[in-house]
Amino acid sequence: MPPVPPPHVPVLLAEVLDALAIAPGERHVDATFGAGGYTRAMLDRGAEVVAFDRDPDAIDGGAALVAEMAGRLTLVQAPFSAMASELARLGKVPVDGVVMDIGVSSMQLDQADRGFSFQADGPLDMRMAQAGQSAADFVNEADEAEIADVLDRYGDEPRARRVARAIVAARPLTRTGELAEVVRRALGHRPHDKKDPATRTFQAIRVHINRELDELAEGLAAAEQVLAPGGRLAVVTFHSGEDRMVKRFLRERSGSEPAGSRHRPVAAPRHAPTFAAPARAVRAGDREIERNPRARSATLRAARRTTTTATQGTGGHDGGL
Numbered sequence: 001m002p003p004v005p006p007p008h009v010p011v012l013l014a015e016v017l018d019a020l021a022i023a024p025g026e027r028h029v030d031a032t033f034g035a036g037g038y039t040r041a042m043l044d045r046g047a048e049v050v051a052f053d054r055d056p057d058a059i060d061g062g063a064a065l066v067a068e069m070a071g072r073l074t075l076v077q078a079p080f081s082a083m084a085s086e087l088a089r090l091g092k093v094p095v096d097g098v099v100m101d102i103g104v105s106s107m108q109l110d111q112a113d114r115g116f117s118f119q120a121d122g123p124l125d126m127r128m129a130q131a132g133q134s135a136a137d138f139v140n141e142a143d144e145a146e147i148a149d150v151l152d153r154y155g156d157e158p159r160a161r162r163v164a165r166a167i168v169a170a171r172p173l174t175r176t177g178e179l180a181e182v183v184r185r186a187l188g189h190r191p192h193d194k195k196d197p198a199t200r201t202f203q204a205i206r207v208h209i210n211r212e213l214d215e216l217a218e219g220l221a222a223a224e225q226v227l228a229p230g231g232r233l234a235v236v237t238f239h240s241g242e243d244r245m246v247k248r249f250l251r252e253r254s255g256s257e258p259a260g261s262r263h264r265p266v267a268a269p270r271h272a273p274t275f276a277a278p279a280r281a282v283r284a285g286d287r288e289i290e291r292n293p294r295a296r297s298a299t300l301r302a303a304r305r306t307t308t309t310a311t312q313g314t315g316g317h318d319g320g321l
Contacts, residue, residue, distance in 0.1 A: 009291070010037030011298045012236055015282045016099055019234040019302035022047045026096035029087070029226070031080035031219060033058050036065055038099050039073065048072050050092055054079040054129040079129070081218035084225045094228035100235045102216055102242050116206060118198050121177035126206045135205050136174055144168045154213070154241075155204025162186050163201055176202075203239075216242060220249045224274055227305040233275070234302040243281075243299045250278040250303050274310055278303040 010016070016038060022028060024046025030039045033051035035058070042049050051073065053059055059077045066073050076086050080100060087093045116126050124136040139147065148164035151157040166186035173179050180198040187197040207213065223233050237243040250256075255273040279302045284295035 009294075010041070011101070011292065011295045012282065012284055012288070012300045013037065013041055015300050016234050016236065017041055017045065019279065019282075019300065020097040020099060020232050022097065027092060028097040029083065029095050029099070029223075031083060031098055031100040031223070032102070033062060033075065034101065036062050038101065040065070042097075042099075043069060043072060047097075050074045050076060050087060050090065050095070052076050052078055052080045052083060052086070056130060079215055079219075081215050081222060083219060083222040087226050093226050095226050095231060096228055097232045097234070098223040098227060100216075100219060100223070100233075102235065102237045103212070103239065116202070118176045118180035118196070118202060121175055124174055124176055124179055126202075126209055128210045133209050135179075135209055136172075138205060138209055139167050139179065140172050150208045151201055151204045153204070154207040155200035157200045157204065159187060213241070213245065216245055217249075220246065221310075224253065224305070225310040229305055229307040231305040232302065233305065234300060236298055236300050238294075238297045238299075243301070246301045247278075247281075250275055250301060254278060254303060272308040273306055274308045275303040276306055 020028060020042070022042060022045040026047050028042050028047045028049055030042065030049055030051040033039055033053040036051070039049050039051045039062075049069075049072065051062065053062075053075070054077065056077055059075050062073075062075050066075055074090065074092070076090075078086050083098075084093075087095065114122065114125055124134065124139070126135040127133075138150075142150075144161075144164045144167075147167055148160040151160035151163055157163060163183055163186050166182050167173065167179070170178070170182045173182065179201070180196070183198040183201045184196070189197050220235070227233060235246045237246055253273060254275045254277050256277045282300040282302075284292075284298055288295045
């Protein structure tokens, strides 16, 4: 029989639950349902949960849990940027906590036919919602300058122009294996290199076609709107650019920007703080990393909502991962 794949383990689960401080009967949001790890743990603590995911496979996979929970779990197929409008539609605002696990899920990475990874060959897709522009559409239709800009902005690829030139020359590309090989040839690759040179390109294209940084900015602003006074926000990120966005958002919304200098004076606060000073960032310990290697790059940031009315607008981003 083929080996049974390991279960999808939520990263920093204990730490996320501590940050959410769930009391039985509270209403919480899992903004990224995925395989349901955070949601199950929140339900076990006695919470009512509204869980979001734009991937229809994730929503279908959670149907049995919805039935089992008999009204305590609501699944919504929508991006978490739509959190405020969807919760209002359902009559489920305000909420006592929101958790966001940012980026591609292990479940998506493990499915070759979704095209997120080059570890196994599959169609060049990468669409979280399984709709809209695919990765193949982008690499085959975008011009060289646009491809180079995406690789630089979202993948920090130092030789983005070389890779973009190679992609254009190799078109059409339809498989993950084809794209990975084009990038390896362009950059040079030894089989025993610690990091595959195609990693940055795949990350950049995925982030671009799924609007991941815009989604994060809009999702943070939506969480600010739906959280009740005293409500808790917990965000787990896996890339430095995403973490910078969350850190900046919480600093701005809590009024805890670093002190200025004679070169950069402190700006007068434009709005009373909507979050209390954020907790210190949390990262996985050695034991969790050994058990779940994905946790190595994870960072958790959390803060508690104040009584101030939410600001209008999004969290913004700084254009890079």
